[in-house]
Amino acid sequence: MTITTTYAEYVTELAYDDLPEEVVDYAKKLTLDAIGVSIGARSRAGSSDAFVDGVDSLADGGEATVFATGETLEPEYAALLNGALVHSLDYDDTHRGASHHPGASVIPAAIATAETVERDVGGEELLAAIVAGYEVNCRLGQAVDPASHYDRGFHITATCGTFAATAAAGKIAGLDAGGLANAFGLNGSQAAGSQQYLANGSWNKRAHPGLAAHSGILAARFAEAGFYGSEAPIEGEDGFLNAYSDDPKPELATEGLGEEYELYRTGIKPYPCCRYMHAPLDGVFGILEEASIAPEDIESATVEIADPGIELVGRPAERKENPQSFVDAQFSMPFGVALAAVAGEATVDSFIEWSDGYTEEFGRIMRTTDVRSSAAVNEAYPEMWCADVTIETAGETFETHVEYANGEPENRMSWDDVTEKYGDLTVDLPSAAADEFLERVRSLEDERVEELTAPLLAESRNEAVADD
CATH class of the missing domain: 1.10.4100.10 (2-methylcitrate dehydratase PrpD)
Incomplete structure (x- = not known):
């Protein structure tokens, strides 16, 4: 066949x-x-x-x-x-x-x-x-x-x-x-x-x-x-x-x-950006938290990812170090490093806020972030989208290796994780409608499709607003 x-x-x-x-x-x-x-x-x-x-x-x-x-x-x-x-x-x-x-x-x-x-x-x-x-x-x-x-x-x-x-x-x-x-x-x-x-x-x-x-x-x-x-x-x-x-x-x-x-x-993604940025972001957050590094302490950062990721989030360096839009930011590893360091998070709202304009410190961190490849990460790819992250401060070097980003099958998000993400994304939906839809997805095998989508319909939302 x-x-x-x-x-x-x-x-x-x-x-x-x-x-x-x-x-x-x-x-x-x-x-x-x-x-x-x-x-x-x-x-x-x-x-x-x-x-x-x-x-x-x-x-x-x-x-x-x-x-x-x-x-x-x-x-x-x-x-x-x-x-x-x-x-x-x-x-x-x-x-x-x-x-x-x-x-x-x-x-x-x-x-x-x-x-x-x-x-x-x-x-x-x-x-x-x-x-x-x-x-x-x-x-x-x-x-x-x-x-x-x-x-x-x-x-x-x-x-x-x-x-x-x-x-x-x-x-x-x-x-x-x-x-x-x-x-x-x-x-x-x-x-x-x-x-x-x-x-x-x-x-x-x-x-x-x-x-x-x-x-x-x-x-x-x-x-x-x-x-x-x-x-x-x-x-x-x-x-x-x-x-x-x-x-x-x-x-x-x-x-x-x-x-x-x-x-x-x-x-499943925990960050709203190109997946090639996720393992590096996990590494950056890990180093920053463990070493209690403030943004002004960072002298340089190096991120090593596989070659296909470099083409999406690392090149051309001039554009990746100076993103002009939300989309640019989502495909800029230097932006991701600076966001993690300055905002302390990588949420939808923080991506949008900082892509609209960033501080001098934010820009400096982007310009001192080197995104490159290595034999080790390329050999692991595509079975692993791993990353090596190095952050330099005045007198100290911090390094980490991330094999599997949060949300990968080897590091799955739980129902609680997915539900929390869903809750953050559906704040504009009446809480009663959001909760009802969540429960129907959880029991989807026992639902009719008509019942599944009912909480999302405009009239259901209006009723939910009245109930709330």
């Missing part, structure tokens, strides 16, 4: 009862995290007003919930908006091996489709679709070879997310294996996402998984209608792997499929 047909059969045959208990539990954590981030992004991300207004100008009613606003739209537009908001704070989940963010396309596509199919979809079916989407997303991301894919200028969250959103939406829609393979065929003409956003800190990146979720639902709808898609869109001569990579590894696309779960190898 081809990769395409293997994926199609796996997705359509996967049942909730096939899933290990820990995978189900983690899928619920990832769902809560993604939706919490989308709600938090509505008021905190500068791009949100424009994106919401743009989608509203295209869409006019529907039955799929926009998590952050409580409005309902047609499923493809709800998924578009939800997917973009999930990614707008760069605070969403990350798969280390695929070097991308799988949930931002999969979860919005699955939920929007589940809310709008003719039958009543239960939580077990939704969870199976989410897991299926993650498995396609993460395996395809590894198979396209992230380093090669990035070198060619593609954003892997966007490209692989299109196939993954199609898997999740197609499963909920009830496509058979042939229909889903046909839907994947349409993805060959939809999978897109350019990294040119890094040139000026633009908002394109935030839109990418929303566009992928939108495309996934469109592909499923077209396949349902009998539209004829490309054959072998993943493995073909001009298919995804060969067209989007100089060094594809097709064997990774199906390795362990149905036996191991890449969803369970996905990390």
